[in-house]
Amino acid sequence: MTPTLRVAVIGTGRMGADHVRRIRDVVSGARVTAVVDVDAQRAGAVAARVDGCAVHTDPAAAMASGDVDAVLVASPGPAHEEALLAAFAHGLPVLCEKPLTPDAASALRLVEAETALGRRLVQVGFMRRYDAEYTSLKALLDGGRLGRPLMLHHQHRNVSSAEFFTSEMLVTDSVAHEVDVTRWLLGQEITAVTVLRPASSALAPEGLIDPQFVVLETAGGALADVEIFVNCGFGYQVRAEAVCERGTARIGEGHALVTTAEGRWGGTVDQDWTERFAAAYDREVQAWVDATRRGEVTGPGIWDGYAAAAVCEAGVRSLREGGRVPVEQAERPAFYR
Numbered sequence: 001m002t003p004t005l006r007v008a009v010i011g012t013g014r015m016g017a018d019h020v021r022r023i024r025d026v027v028s029g030a031r032v033t034a035v036v037d038v039d040a041q042r043a044g045a046v047a048a049r050v051d052g053c054a055v056h057t058d059p060a061a062a063m064a065s066g067d068v069d070a071v072l073v074a075s076p077g078p079a080h081e082e083a084l085l086a087a088f089a090h091g092l093p094v095l096c097e098k099p100l101t102p103d104a105a106s107a108l109r110l111v112e113a114e115t116a117l118g119r120r121l122v123q124v125g126f127m128r129r130y131d132a133e134y135t136s137l138k139a140l141l142d143g144g145r146l147g148r149p150l151m152l153h154h155q156h157r158n159v160s161s162a163e164f165f166t167s168e169m170l171v172t173d174s175v176a177h178e179v180d181v182t183r184w185l186l187g188q189e190i191t192a193v194t195v196l197r198p199a200s201s202a203l204a205p206e207g208l209i210d211p212q213f214v215v216l217e218t219a220g221g222a223l224a225d226v227e228i229f230v231n232c233g234f235g236y237q238v239r240a241e242a243v244c245e246r247g248t249a250r251i252g253e254g255h256a257l258v259t260t261a262e263g264r265w266g267g268t269v270d271q272d273w274t275e276r277f278a279a280a281y282d283r284e285v286q287a288w289v290d291a292t293r294r295g296e297v298t299g300p301g302i303w304d305g306y307a308a309a310a311v312c313e314a315g316v317r318s319l320r321e322g323g324r325v326p327v328e329q330a331e332r333p334a335f336y337r
């Protein structure tokens with residue numbers, strides 16, 4: 001077991017700043033020794049909350065500093081490839097926020113680069129695999145009591161989208177999570193994607209195709225549908241229902257506390273992912289730190305990141321051109337079997 005892991009966090013926006021706080025306050029066995037952001041002021045403000053934390057604007061400079069054992073990448077998806085290649089050049093383990101990259105070609109380049117290293121270095125931030133409700137659903141399906149899963153119904157709703165959010169990003173940034181959990185829950189690859197466009201909400205920014213309805217077909221003959229709606233206005237909801245041969249199972253009902261008073265009953269609705277998945281992020285980062293200190297890589301890896309990118313790329317084509325688009329996936333190297 002290595003001593004306390006010295007972590008560089010790349011990207012100090014919403015997720016990066018939250019991960020810095022998490023490593024400082026929640027996770028054991030690690031500390032943040034460097035933060036990196038192209039916006040030096042933002043990085044400086046985050047570093048000021050952590051003792052002895054250096055500030056950089058270039059990821060490679062932080063990695064070359066000699067004060068870093070591992071890297072947590074929380075910059076936007078298009079910046080991930082360069083950051084990961086720099087980490088590979090320094091032999092540093094990485095926890096990379098999803099999506100691995102926004103397109104299949106760059107994700108495949110990373111698969112090839114990690115394969116060429118001959119050892120796994122990357123965990124991808126598909127944190128739903130660490131969520132208590134998703135893990136109990138997975139255990140139920142794997143246990144076989146309900147029979148074979150035939151269909152998954154997913155609902156994924158955000159209060160509002162950032163101004164930079166495009167119609168394609170509903171697939172590559174948001175549905176990427178359902179792509180990963182569908183592969184993981186069913187243990188099957190996704191073979192084709194169809195993206196349908198209901199009338200867009202009047203509350204969505206001008207030109208944004210929101211909501212979208214996505215159908216995923218799997219190699220084992222199961223179907224999964226995803227309602228993605230990123231300007232629903234009322235809250236953050238992530239729900240899933242598995243329909244199996246002998247029963248169904250639902251998660252994400254959000255019924256933690258129900259009050260009854262003054263002739264009404266109800267509860268509250270989470271407002272974003274940092275609330276709904278707080279415990280999952282904590283478990284994910286702790287698992288990464290523990291595995292890295294043991295010299296191992298666990299959890300979703302670079303192949304899972306690539307597989308999701310390939311499915312999302314088919315989804316983007318379906319969104320743009322219409323119709324059902326088969327997923328083109330490279331052959332899985334023996335290294336990832």
Ligand code: NAD
Binds near residue numbers: 010011012013099
């Ligand atoms: P953000 O826009 O709030 O922050 C991104 C930060 O990265 C900004 O401070 C920006 O200046 C910085 N940055 C941009 N290019 C950079 C580069 N080349 N090097 C270093 N820093 C750079 O975005 P966010 O919402 O924090 O998202 C960051 C990542 O986290 C994305 O990959 C996103 O998909 C992912 N994310 C994951 C979840 C989840 O549920 N797992 C939730 C939200 C975001």
Ligand code: ISE
Binds near residue numbers: 173230
């Ligand atoms: C964001 O990047 C996330 O990963 C959130 O979990 C998701 O709900 C949201 O739609 C994405 O934009």
